[in-house]
Amino acid sequence: MTDNLGKPNLLEVRNLKKHFSVKENFTRNSDEPIRAVDGVSFHIKAGKTLGLVGESGCGKSTAARTILRLVEPTSGEILFKGENLVPLSHKEMQPLRREMQIIFQDPFASLNPRKRVRHILEEPFEIHNIGSPVDRKKQVEELLNKVGLSPEHADRFPHEFSGGQLQRIGIARAIALNPSLVIADEPVSALDVSIQAQVINLLQTLRENLNISFLFISHDMAVVEHFCDRVAVMYLGKIVEIADSDQLYQNPRHPYTEALLSVIPSIESGQRKQHLLVKGDIPSATNPPTGCAFHTRCPIKEKRCETTVPELKEVEPGHFVACLLRES
């Protein structure tokens, strides 16, 4: 997947796989691994935002953690500014971690409850040995301003904040060292809608001002359309469709993408876009269906979908789809 505009990729992921083995904990007696991420490829250009959508368990968080090497990939390549991260030791990874940050879904769980906000925000500077204590104090105050809080918040503990405020602190921590890539894993899913809008607007502003690229994970199709330049749709560990956001939302090709878009009722009319009925549940990642993994729920499937695995094919410039029936 190269871009004709020739801008270099900030991040490129090639055929990334993460399989978890399920030996002990599980009651089901199967040695088959969970194919959480099963051959995913995409790229993000500098300053651009890629959305990753899909149902619970399709592998979004695992992909995110694997890219940051918080979990080790089973196979594949992760190129950050052209350098493959996979063979790097943790020590070699350290300087790169400055540039790649993550924001988590649950702001309460992701901040240490026993530390004051000042310490939470000074920590990245300490870890990377940046600045004197006086500099750090100033940096923390600037960070708080940037995320719409004020310097007097620095001496409080996490429990003294609302969910939306805590997420702002999580964002401040992520942008502290001027990263070029931020992975945001469901950053607004736990927030009330009025607060969600505040946080999305904040991320948008930071993105424009600081030229940060985002990998933005969400299950909310409307939020993703709003925030992202390009969108990848995942199903059972694989990308089934990827395209520029306008293209994907106006002209979805994969029946799964179509289904995700068609079930959202409009607030004004209560009407769903169309009634593309998808029956049944998402299958287990331990034992995915043969052929196209979506065939068990697909409203338009044909016999060959049960046996032939569809490849991701380019149907229009920059628009890729993995569906035997929609590839031309």
Next chain:
Amino acid sequence: MTPPELRVKNLNVSFSRNGSEFAAVNGISFDLCKGEILAIVGESGCGKTVTALSILRLIPEPPGKIQSGSVCFNSTDLLKLSSRQLQDIRGRDISMIFQDPLTCLNPVLTLGDQLPEPILRHTSLSRKEAWEKGIALLRQVEIPSPTEKMDQFPHQLSGGMRQRVMIAMALSCSPRILIADEPTTALDVLIQAQIIDLLRNLKEQTGMSVILITHDLGIVTEIAQRVIVMYAGDIVEMGPSQKLLQAPLHPYTIGLKNSIPKLGQKREGDKHLTEIPGNVPSPDQLPSGCPFHPRCPSVVERCKTQKPALKEVEPGHQVSCWLHESEI
């Protein structure tokens, strides 16, 4: 006009925390009409669940207390019944679906152990008949191979299936009223759509009335006839759902609607989400006057000291806001 199925009047519910008492529900009144779906919306902590639980007197006392009010069903006040009399009504005439199905399904019992139980308690059916009825109920909520499922434990089912089992259990004695507290919030969008379709079909088949708690405004317009908007323990707006959400009157409802990103919104050039500034107030620290005034874009002096009452502005549409006081 037919008399309402349920009439809630002046319901006041408080909680005590660290020795001080605060109102979680602040003297609200509403009717549930026969055969209607009435939605309750509002942000986290505004009192939706407390309202629902109070109807069946399921509030934990202490720390909670129903201070005053009445809940009229069948010309009796449920708040005045003995707990034995109330038990007869719960599950038979009025049943409830909770947000988290696991709190209601016993993890160590099979479905076959649990489903017939309310049927045996409230009807004169034999054990065998109750078992058959259990299977029929599973079939009614579209669970595949229902007979086999009777031997399975809750954890062997997917989230969507567990939610269906909860609905089946709630429907087992053909209740006249179903209270559903965020029945789809924890589910993926495709499964959510299936459950919403199911609820609508069941309502049409059985003619029961439904109180649906949700924070998804699209779902409200899609299936509810009327909607109640709550803020900080008060009803701030109430009326026919489609009309109310097309042209909301209360600044809070307007803010809520505008802060949600809609499909296609960005393509139409609307890049910035409208925010509601500030945070949802905690119920033990409510502002004076109108509780929404610190966040309200249309605030006037009067709002800061005097609390507006819920007033009818057009037939069936009520608002509590000083801006609309003059329209009557």
